[in-house]
Amino acid sequence: xxxxxxxxxxxxxxxxxxxxxxxxxxxxxxxxxxxxxxxxxxxxxxxxxxxxxxxxxxxxxxxxxxxxxxxxxxxxxxxxxxxxxxxxxxxxxxxxxxxxxxxxxxxxxxxxxxxxxxxxxxxxxxxxxxxxxxxxxxxxxxxxxxxxxxxxxxxxxxxxxxxxxxxxxxxxxxxxxxxxxxxxxxxxxxxxxxxxxxxxxxxxxxxxxxxxxxxxxxxxxxxxxxxxxxxxxxxxxxxxxxxxxxxxxxxxxxxxxxxxxxxxxxxxxxxxxxxxxxxxxxxxxxxxxxxxxxxxxxxxxxxxxxxxxxxxxxxxxxxxxxxxxxxxxxxxxxxxxxxxxxxxxxxxxxxxxxxxxxxxxxxxxxxxxxxx
Ligand SMILES: *Cc1c(COP(=O)(O)O)cnc(C)c1O
Ligand code: SF4
Numbered sequence: 001x002x003x004x005x006x007x008x009x010x011x012x013x014x015x016x017x018x019x020x021x022x023x024x025x026x027x028x029x030x031x032x033x034x035x036x037x038x039x040x041x042x043x044x045x046x047x048x049x050x051x052x053x054x055x056x057x058x059x060x061x062x063x064x065x066x067x068x069x070x071x072x073x074x075x076x077x078x079x080x081x082x083x084x085x086x087x088x089x090x091x092x093x094x095x096x097x098x099x100x101x102x103x104x105x106x107x108x109x110x111x112x113x114x115x116x117x118x119x120x121x122x123x124x125x126x127x128x129x130x131x132x133x134x135x136x137x138x139x140x141x142x143x144x145x146x147x148x149x150x151x152x153x154x155x156x157x158x159x160x161x162x163x164x165x166x167x168x169x170x171x172x173x174x175x176x177x178x179x180x181x182x183x184x185x186x187x188x189x190x191x192x193x194x195x196x197x198x199x200x201x202x203x204x205x206x207x208x209x210x211x212x213x214x215x216x217x218x219x220x221x222x223x224x225x226x227x228x229x230x231x232x233x234x235x236x237x238x239x240x241x242x243x244x245x246x247x248x249x250x251x252x253x254x255x256x257x258x259x260x261x262x263x264x265x266x267x268x269x270x271x272x273x274x275x276x277x278x279x280x281x282x283x284x285x286x287x288x289x290x291x292x293x294x295x296x297x298x299x300x301x302x303x304x305x306x307x308x309x310x311x312x313x314x315x316x317x318x319x320x321x322x323x324x325x326x327x328x329x330x331x332x333x334x335x336x337x338x339x340x341x342x343x344x345x346x347x348x349x350x351x352x353x354x355x356x357x358x359x360x361x362x363x364x365x366x367x368x369x370x371x372x
Contacts, residue, residue: 001079001259002029035085037257039296043322048106056103060298060320063115063150066103070130071120075158080224080263082255082294083121100134104141117150117189124155128168132175139182149179150187156217157197160206173213180214188217190246194228195237198244207244218249223270223291224263225254231276238277238285251290253302256341264340267291267314271302289319295342297322297356297363305335313348314339318356322363326356 002010006029013022044057044065057065077087107113116138123131138146155162163169179186188210192198210217219241223229228237238248251274254264265273270291278286293300298321306315312335318326331354333345347354356363 001262003261006032030085033259034257037082037255037294043296046106048102048109051102053102053106056106058110058113059322061112061324063117064103064107064110064113065117065119066100067119067121068123068126068130068134070126071118071123073125074120074122074154075125076122076154078154079259080222080254082257083119084258087121100137104137104143107143107146108141111145113145115148115150116146117152119152122153122155123151124153124159124162124172128166128172128175132171132178135175135179139178146184148185148187150189152189152191154191156190156203156206157192160200160202163206163209164202169209173209176210176213176215186213186215188215189249190217190219191221192219192237192241193221193224195233195240198237198240204244207246211245217246219246220250220252222252222254222263223265223273225265227263229265229269229273231273231280234273234277235280235285238281238288242281242284248285248288250292251288253291253293253341255294256343260340265291266337267293267302267339267341267345268305268335268337271304274302275304292319293342297342298326300342303330306332308332308348311335314345316345321356323356329355331355 009025010022010029013025016022040057044059046053046056046058055067055069057067059065073087074081074083077084081087103116107116118131118134135149138149161169163173166172176186176188197203207217219238221228221237223234228234234251241248251270253267253270254260274290278288289301291302293302298318301317301319303315303317305312307313313332314335315330315332317328317330319328321327332348333339333354334348336345339345342354
């Protein structure tokens with residue numbers, strides 16, 4: 001999945017037998033693969049009481065992400081993962097934290113935040129006792145603004161036994177139950193790429209166990225070349241998810257990081273696949289939004305191709321924006337079948353910039369100027 005020039009460089013360093021040279025080349029290549037796409041390190045980490053809160057990201061007004069240190073690993077090591085710097089043992093690239101006290105203080109002072117999202121890696125690799133400690137602290141803090149706890153996880157595919165036979169599966173499910181009983185909504189954001197992942201009896205049982213706690217399961221997946229670039233497969237996957245009581249949520253485009261050149265599907269093609277799948281399913285599965293790019297300014301959905309005076313344009317909309325005012329303002333780009341990402345697109349109708357950019361192509365806002 002490396003590009004040819006990187007592959008050749010590595011091959012020659014490897015053949016040279018010089019370990020040091022190989023290591024530094026690996027590091028160099030990693031840095032060229034855009035380890036923190038969409039400005040995650042520059043823009044998303046909040047400053048609070050004069051301190052940069054590593055392990056916390058706050059990009060969209062309503063939702064704060066928490067990267068527990070013990071969750072900085074994953075069941076899967078997907079080669080398309082945009083969190084890959086978390087896993088490579090390079091501490092310069094890592095984010096993650098242990099203590100939750102400062103997070104709770106931050107949430108208390110940011111009443112606009114309604115959702116706390118546990119992410120990683122995969123938070124479900126944590127011991128249930130540690131997860132329970134975090135949750136107890138949040139419940140004890142009694143934050144009136146926090147209405148939803150979310151968990152982003154791939155565990156249902158890779159280790160459904162987490163909810164069935166693990167030593168601490170009982171405590172984990174009790175903790176889910178506790179979240180729901182405390183009056184918060186628990187949204188389990190499950191990552192599935194393919195309908196085959198829903199075939200085992202274990203995954204079905206695990207879904208039942210989670211739902212028994214009162215949590216809802218919402219599903220999301222990237223559209224991947226060679227894996228799921230087929231509308232029938234998506235229709236089958238969404239239908240099956242609905243049948244199992246899950247709620248289809250997002251179809252993502254592969255980010256501009258790592259092996260995007262291997263897995264990426266161009267925007268227009270992804271839209272066509274999305275539409276062909278969406279047309280096949282009932283309204284119960286049409287809760288899904290896509291295809292969506294998680295870009296520096298926000299989550300941008302490709303709405304389709306329109307013809308204006310006979311000329312095709314790509315129709316876009318922001319579902320989440322760094323500036324909440326950007327949300328749901330339609331905008332247009334020149335038609336380009338080869339574009340994979342917002343950076344590849346040119347504003348339509350002779351405009352020089354998209355509405356969220358200034359004349360230098362920078363984002364047209366000051367980060368959380370209204371918040372911090
Ligand atoms: C996707 C995302 C969220 C959550 O967005 P929703 O549309 O509310 O699901 C929050 N923060 C970041 C950084 C995200 O990428
Ligand atoms: S499951 Fe998610 S976090 Fe884990 S490796 Fe895959 S994409 Fe990355």
